[in-house]
Amino acid sequence: MYRSHNCGELNASHINTEVTLAGWVQTVRKFGSITFIDLRDRYGITQIVVDNSTNTEDYIEDILKIENLQIHNPEQKGFDNIKSVQREWVIQIKGNVRERENKNKNISTGDIEVLFKDFKILNTSLTPPFTIEDETDGGEEIRMKYRYLDIRRNPVKNNLLFRHKVAMEVRKYLSDLDFCEVETPYLIKSTPEGARDFVVPSRMNEGQFYALPQSPQTFKQLLMVGGMDKYFQIVKCFRDEDLRADRQPEFTQIDCEMAFVEQEDILNIFEGLTRHLLKEIKGIEVEKFPRMTYEHAMKTYGNDKPDIRFGMEFGELNEFAQHKEFPIFNAAELVVGIAVPGAGNYTRKEIDALIDWVKRPQVGASGMVYAKCNEDGTFKSSVDKFYDQEDLVNWAKVTGAKAGDMIFVLSGSANKTRAQLSALRMELATRLGLRNPAVFAPLWVVDFPLLELDEESGRYHAMHHPFTSPKPEDMKLLETEPGKVRANAYDMVLNGNEIGGGSIRIHDKTTQQLMFKYLGFSEEEAKAQFGFLMDAFQFGAPPHGGLAFGLDRLVAILGGQETIRDFIAFPKNNSGRDVMIDAPSAIDNTQLNELHIQLNL
């Protein structure tokens, strides 16, 4: 027993108790004959008082008794007394709890302090490369290299504790509803479909490779064929993708599947889960989630994961913008605008900066039209040469602009223009402080297209994955207008982030074969890659469906942040490296030989 209490639990009820604490030295402050040491552990900070005037002899003697020191470097023993301990040294301290004169209401132990009697150094520490404080002076890179020190900081430590709490609540909620967590295998089979697999050469099966799962998709479907009825798993998944900002090669899913369900059943269950989390963890009750079709989301927000914490809905202006002689609008497939609340007073310079912003390659607009809604009901636009006040009244009506607002208008091909305006909408909302992390606005986006045209290859591929069932009424369009076929697929969106998505699956071999055909699989390819699934469908597969949440992102958003890296204990950088352990790394030739591979550089 290294301690009788932790550093976060002592309070007035412990006054006059002798206690033993262990932890890290946060600070040492000397005032004449008195020294204050803040001792820190996971649970909090306790103030230790060393008072020379009252117990000098005692502790000098105690120090002489120090034993079992784990330090083998003799010169490190050369401290004089307790006051020589340094930041981040690990010490065990014995003392009496007494009431504190200047109470600190900010910490749980702020009513008391511990009067030093005896101590032992459990370990020393070099000076850490950054300060172990809530606000640290360490940059991202050094914090990652010394992640074990970064984790001592409250913001990171609390994120990990928060993540644990979310995961526990998820498990409890689903388990109470009879969901069974089943561990599916990590060493599975590579499929060229979808993102790139990480692969694992097999020593025992020469020339063959396992793949790490991108998701347990086929296994959870097989569990449904196996009658497991309600499955979930909090599980690591792997994608060997080029890492865009805030992506990780390994990430965690809350993976779920149910048998004998329709879309409505799934939406209700997992809406329930999210409401439960918001309530238990954030103390927030949310209304029934709104549902929005994919089509509506794209038209209204330019985005299939709309942030609905604020307005600025799109107004399509073709009718009121293509009847004049403005060639740019007349040539456009879509003219679309948003009304930015209170932005009517933007200076010319601010507006120009915004125009430059949308013209950046990351957004890609070729220009932007604006119309200021004056307080007197008149308008001043950048295209007054072409449009009169009556036209602008209509623009304001369609975009919902009020006096004092600014209307920004983009034009061009529909898809691209929507994406550009969506980027502008999100950027302005951030600047205007409309994306309040304490507000939670979840919704379902439903009726996703089944297929998506890959502009490069000109081929359709599955928007979710090849196991998604088409809406029966749209099946007839598969041959003629594949892009219009809707799927029984849905996403849960929270504050502008897709936090979960899923679908009702195909559960019969014939439809699945048809789907593989439309996706350009030859019969042989389909059989080689998914033969076991189609075999399974012949033995009484029940109707089933499910979804998966991205746990990293869900936790980050519930935590009021958007960077998943801060909620992962040991994240990798954008090159997929763990800079702390320096992985990946070279392996030796013996290992390569055993695996029947060689380098090809």
Add this chain to the structure above:
Amino acid sequence: MYRSHNCGELNASHINTEVTLAGWVQTVRKFGSITFIDLRDRYGITQIVVDNSTNTEDYIEDILKIENLQIHNPEQKGFDNIKSVQREWVIQIKGNVRERENKNKNISTGDIEVLFKDFKILNTSLTPPFTIEDETDGGEEIRMKYRYLDIRRNPVKNNLLFRHKVAMEVRKYLSDLDFCEVETPYLIKSTPEGARDFVVPSRMNEGQFYALPQSPQTFKQLLMVGGMDKYFQIVKCFRDEDLRADRQPEFTQIDCEMAFVEQEDILNIFEGLTRHLLKEIKGIEVEKFPRMTYEHAMKTYGNDKPDIRFGMEFGELNEFAQHKEFPIFNAAELVVGIAVPGAGNYTRKEIDALIDWVKRPQVGASGMVYAKCNEDGTFKSSVDKFYDQEDLVNWAKVTGAKAGDMIFVLSGSANKTRAQLSALRMELATRLGLRNPAVFAPLWVVDFPLLELDEESGRYHAMHHPFTSPKPEDMKLLETEPGKVRANAYDMVLNGNEIGGGSIRIHDKTTQQLMFKYLGFSEEEAKAQFGFLMDAFQFGAPPHGGLAFGLDRLVAILGGQETIRDFIAFPKNNSGRDVMIDAPSAIDNTQLNELHIQLNL
């Protein structure tokens, strides 16, 4: 909504309710105008009664209305009526609950049956390749290939549900004690120490490889350095070993670590966990776990994971066997025997068969001496030529043999002889029915040696792992008698299986460096492989320790079985293959090129 109730929940309280059920056809039994269908889902079986005499017209009409059939093969529609459904077809059925005349007390729904009104076929099924019954006619291989059908069987399904329950209880217990589950990375760094790693070529870091973790050992230690204080994780681990019976290349650990603890603290916490599981899951209260030193376990049971549900403790006979002219015993380092209760009446043939059994290469004894304890107090031994009754009285005393028992004696070098006698002891216990799976006899084995001599290389290597701390009082033996240094290491043993093991770790750089030196690491090797850990130890590493349970085995033993494969949803065979999905498999050259590797066959 495919169902109003599941197939396991209807009882007398539902009589006269109209219900909709969905599930698999277990059996169809026809008796004249009445047909009984047993409908099965995860939750149970409900009897459906189709009574032509009462509702023929109704259902014939209903059948004509069947729609939304998910079956695309038209000839499969050619069933006449509900009575044509086959085993494992998936159907949805509507009917009224009524009291059953012949109640079935063996199933939860045995008081009622459902009078058929309407139905829909949700999917058909080919005849399954083995019967979906508790006792199946399917062999191991075919069951693995069609694992999704095997999972429909109660024994397998219940094992998976049981596993989930155990994992949930573990999480609840540890979480309630402030343990935080932290996910550690799966893509880490390969280390030549220990078993072989599975490796993962990195596409983005040319010529470099990740490794899959054999355990999160270093990460959990870094979490302790990071102040996480109490960590656990239920986590997959990977070892590329030649698969002996009942081993899997991927397996699951309950991985735990605590800071500021001594061995005693850890034993108490995790003894508490195991007692909690036995109580919550099996309803069994066990006493405080006995503790046994490694040395005692080896001397008394020939084994560091003794099954103490029964006696047959070893009696060392050197004193009473090496004073006569029997050269075999006289030449032996150790002469050791056990008394087998009630085996005194074994026939000569039975004894010869046992002698053959210990002489099999798997056991490796060169012969066996026996002494029968007659009811009249005399003895009859196979070495009466050398030993008189007085000697045999001593043998009986030392082995604890009573009248009616048989003493079996082996001799040779101490280690090998103990292992041989241990194998015999376990085999006889199994044959005598002394290994009752409903009895749970846990214990701790403590004071393991720190180092183990590898007979091939003549080098010492870490018995647990290189982070295990030696007992301070034994440190002085490191240079002179390394084999005698004891570690602060412990195993939890349950019914003859090691279900968990761990140690107090080294937490200072100097000791860790010393240990690497003794284990034959050069300074460069130690730095390259574990530099990050030794760096971490310089920044205030707290004293810490932990342990890991093998979840697969723990669950199997709690479930009263010894084969872990039956508690894993999708296990691999002895060649590390998943025969269901046919993995591992070849990958194409594009993939190999992207990974900067080529085959070397």
